[in-house]
Amino acid sequence: MKPEWLERDNIVRKRGISVEEFINGFEEPNKPVLLEGCMDNWAALEKWNRDYLVDLCGDVRLAVGPVEMKLEDYFCYSDQTREERPLYLFDPKFAEKVPVLGSEYEVPVYFREDLFSVLGNERPDYRWIIIGPGGSGSSFHIDPNSTSAWNAVIKGSKKWVLFPPDVVPPGVHPSPDGAEVACPVSIIEWFMNFYGATKSWKKRPIECICKAGEVIFVPNGWWHLVINLEESIAITQNYVSRRNLLNVWDFLKKPNASTLISGTRDRVNLYDKFRNAIEASFPGTIEQLTRTAEETAALQKKPSFWDSVTDSKAGAFKFSF
Template sequence: MELNLQDIPRVKTITKQDFLKYYFKPQKPVVIEHFIEHWPAYTRWNLDYMKAVAGDKMVPLYDDRPVDYKDGFNEPHAKMKMSEYVDLLKREPTKFRIFLWNILKEVPKLQNDFSYPDFGLRLMKGLPMLFFGGKDSHTFMHYDIDLANIFHFHFEGKKKVILFDQKQNNYLYKIPHSLITREDIDFNNPDFEKWPMLKKAKGFKTELNHGEVLYMPEGYWHYMRYITPGFSMSLRAIARNPKNFSKAVYNLLIMRNYDNAMRRLKGQKWIDWKNEQAIVKTHEKNGLIL
């Protein structure tokens, strides 16, 4: 048995009006295949180029180890020079990923390689973020703290993407006071005996190739797996739906601080309790008693 996933619709290119009408307003994902071919980044951006322009920069690295109470919010697991990291990616599979790397701050000249597309949404100019990964490395299933509209531009190689909207929360074993599902769920090959409610979740899937753009609507859960070494850039626009916007404010001002306080207070017991509650709450909401 597999997850209930439909293919994300694909278009060659799109006008602002059609994007707003068919994807933004109904909050549906889409892959735009030929939208950035005029960008210098389309021909320049690959791992060798990143090594050439940013090789001496120290980059934060993350792997797929479970959350530990001692870890700060988004605290990296390791650091190395970009040149060493690119060599590692090309040499062998590695779990290490770069996550939320602000290219404007680190390598200002990279700004010249792309322009901010006009999708009819106001993009946050200070926050273009890069994400890198090696073959078979993956992110946990999560959604972003600000529930933003995300435009995800992929470079070099292939990347598998699975998305769920917020209506699927009751089936995903969401961790309370958090933005992730249970970290021991393998969304690439889920165990439905262990996680039976996943059978009810309805989502989307695609594989991104070099130069393609994925639109992820507000608050969409996303799981990314690198089929080959590669990297992506995300541009984001603030959540427009009032409910999502208020959730974003709550997450940033209250939820994150509460979770950090409880980690300091209760340590690993807090993490263990949250993991247990993810199962209890999911099964309760679905009338399943195990």
């Protein structure tokens, strides 16, 4: 990575904020934030390194791109690879395969409301262990099923570039139905060909380097690219809170939802199953959130005092007596 690609760091950073402050300042307005200090008590932060993981589960097969590899074999591969886009270990079943790993971290307090949990074992994939050498990562994408996410770095560091939902990153071409995304072959290619242009954009991307012990909140719908600056180990989870439930609802109801939904075998019936489970666990929640959203939208459309007394066509004040 060229030094100029790492200079910009314009994300908001917070330490020790309350859940209410997080909701009001970031989750509700759908803004990214980097959170410090909220994983200080994780056993994983002290224990998870290459030696520990190989001793614990080196012979366990984990998902690496389109295949599965023993963890110790993956580390051998990552030491030897010189590929521009190295394979990335990204396993959604790690806690089932190695229960100890699932017990050595906990969900930060800001993300503990997860309404997809009402589906139990039928919920879509939602948590992953992520391991990769420097240069590995994920090209631009939006997280699945209209969920929000958090990503916690345990070892190493990651460069993040995020664009809001209404700004498609340069060089990225989503299909009209959102089912496919065409983007440059490698992350480095994107930086070489497109990154410089974003410096003059009115809506510039949010950028940061997320280091060990830090957690980034990725709001739903945000495009993001991530590249490991060194060998890195991380945990990420996708979730649905009340602030995001209606977005997920609308996504699952799309006519082509069965082609867009990911992480579950039953794509066709996920909407009905989720709706029934929410109604059973939290009766009236959907109606209440819908009503609140409609009231908020109506208030946003309501003219201000000055709009109400100004004749916009004539450019002068108007009063009614």
